[in-house]
Every structure is written in structure tokens, then in C-alpha cells.
Amino acid sequence: MELPEAKQRFIEAWGKLGSEWGINRTMAQVHALLLISPEALTTEQVMEQLQISRGNANMTLRDLMNWGLIEKQHRSGERKEYFFAEKDVWTIARQVAKERKRRELEPVLKLLTQLQEVQGDAQDPEYATFKTTVTDINKLAGNVDKTLETMLKAEENWFFGSMFKLFK
Amino acid sequence: MELPEAKQRFIEAWGKLGSEWGINRTMAQVHALLLISPEALTTEQVMEQLQISRGNANMTLRDLMNWGLIEKQHRSGERKEYFFAEKDVWTIARQVAKERKRRELEPVLKLLTQLQEVQGDAQDPEYATFKTTVTDINKLAGNVDKTLETMLKAEENWFFGSMFKLFK
């Protein structure tokens, strides 16, 4: 396979994977493009390479900055803004985990804890089932949360290396 | 908080979480409903409780069966089909991990391995960056894949318990 086709396929696959996991397809594609680009790119270049509008490119780049996945670069004597992606995949993984934990896991965890307090008759199967289910999910979610916390602090080798030793 | 409100909130939160992670909102809600229901429910009951159409209920219940999250129950003397959810949350988590790994992670892993073979000039920064990026992602994805494999075989206590001991 030649490089241009490979790039194309990579960008498409990354976009598809993103959309399957609740991340805007275009955002994932822009991220992919910057990941495989040795140089920082301008909004214009992103627009051209992915055939998207200025507005879309602008908003997507901003989103990616909010996710902490890309950064702006300013070049002296130029007014254009260049964007480049963090290239270390373990750092990227941690960043994504951090954001999704904060945006999606933590609010649910908070609600589950509240729902556990629901009052009712322990003899009522409706009540008993609800309470057990919520409590169990809360426990699991708590474990996931703690594990992510660990992952956020960890170095890749430590995290995966130790895990494999343990579970082989 | 009283039970009916708590149920409502739980179903909504589960639906929202699902949609944030690329799972159809209704599917997550139906799953939530069955999770907190002490008895198996009929399609009619699901339709009524969540205010959805027959077609929608039917397809959603089928999807949930394909995900291995719910099962049919037949009662002697009755023609109706009853549906109930697996209640053990660790089993649910493993089942979801298993399906998403198979449906979404593995195809990407396969493509990445192909893309790593791309031919080109090692002096070309475009080529070098592409190759490095793809190789790195492939390694990480491989680690994630192996970890999920481990998780699929593991008991919850073993999995999280050991992880905490290790990473405290």
C-alpha cells in the first residue's frame, strides 16, 4: 500500500472508531490528520485536506484543544495559527480517559450515589431490586473510576507491564 | 427521594450515558428498565413504561439479546415472551467489553497492522511520522486488547483487587 492511500484509510478508520465511541467523526478525522502530519497545519490546510468548511474546521480545532489533544503554534512574522497534535499515544490515551471520566463518568457516579439513598420498604421486590442494582453498579463504577485515576498517574510500561505480569 | 422518581432518573441517566458512548439511548433505557425490574417484562410492558412504539420495542429487545444482555423467558400456558436482564454487573461489563472489542476494536487493530506495512522512503518525514504514529497506536491498541482479554476471563475481585494492590 502506498502512503497516500494509507493516510486516507487511517483517517477514515479513526473517524469511524470515534463515531462508534461517541466522538464526532470529523473531530476524530482532524485529530488523525494532525497525528500523522510531521508539521503543524493551518485551518486552511485542514479544510483543504479533509474537504470541510471553515466553520467546521474552526469549531473542530477548538474542540480538540478543549480535549487537550492539540495545541496552537504561532510562527514569528506570520498571523496564521498552526495546529499540531500531541504525538505520544499514551499521553493521548490518558488525556481522553481524563476528559471522559470528568465529563461522563463522574456525573453518573454522583447520581448513583444519590439514588442509593432512595427510601422504601425492604420487603418490596421493586425497591429491593432497584437498590441492589444501583448499589452494585455504583461499586463497579467506583472501581473503574479508581482504576482510571491510577492510569492517569501511570507511565505506560508500569501500567500495562505490571498488569501483564500479574494476569498472565 | 421516592422510588418512582429514582427509577425515572436511573433510566434517564443510563440512556444518557449510553448515548455518550455510542449506544442507542432507547436501548440503554430498556436495559436499565429490565435491570431494575424484579420480574421479566413483556414487550407491551416495555412499550408502556417507556412510551415507545411496538416496532421500536421489538427491535431494541432484539438488539439487547444480540449484545447478550437480556434473555427471553417463556411461561407455560402463555404465548407472550418475557424479557429479563442479566443482573450481575461484572458479567454485564464483561459482556459489553467483549462485544465492543469484537465489533469495534478488532477491525481497527487489523487495519492498523496492515497500515504498518506501508512502503516508502524512510527519509521522507511524511512517511516517517505516519509509520511511527501507526506503530505506536498499534502497540497501545494491542495492550488494550490483551487487557480486555484478561478482563473477560477474570472474576471481578481478582481483576480490580489485584490491580489496587499493585498500584496503590
Add this chain to the structure above:
DNA sequence: ATAAACTTTCATTAAATATTGAAAGTTTAA
């Protein structure tokens, strides 16, 4: 102060995704 270079916004439009419900299909019992 002005205008060129560049970025951002947001109402409109388009695309993707989910839902409906009536009709067709299937199963069971008499």
C-alpha cells in the same frame, strides 16, 4: 484610523440516526 489578514459565530441546511405504526408474518389451540 484603516485596511488586510485572519478567526469566530450562528442561522440555515444537510446528513445521519432513531422511531413509528400499519401491514405482513408466524405460531398455537380448538
Add this chain to the structure above:
DNA sequence: TTAAACTTTCAATATTTAATGAAAGTTTAT
């Protein structure tokens, strides 16, 4: 064999989500 009970399908519709692009906004150099 037929009809009632129940399930499935799918074309049409509605909803949600994303993208466009022209206009407004901002910054910088002169």
C-alpha cells in the same frame, strides 16, 4: 383450517446531530 394472539418488518416520518458559509469580529501593521 381458521382465527386469535402474538412478533417482525420496513417505508415513511421525525428527531437529533453535524456542517455550511456569509457576516461579524478581532488583531496587527502601517
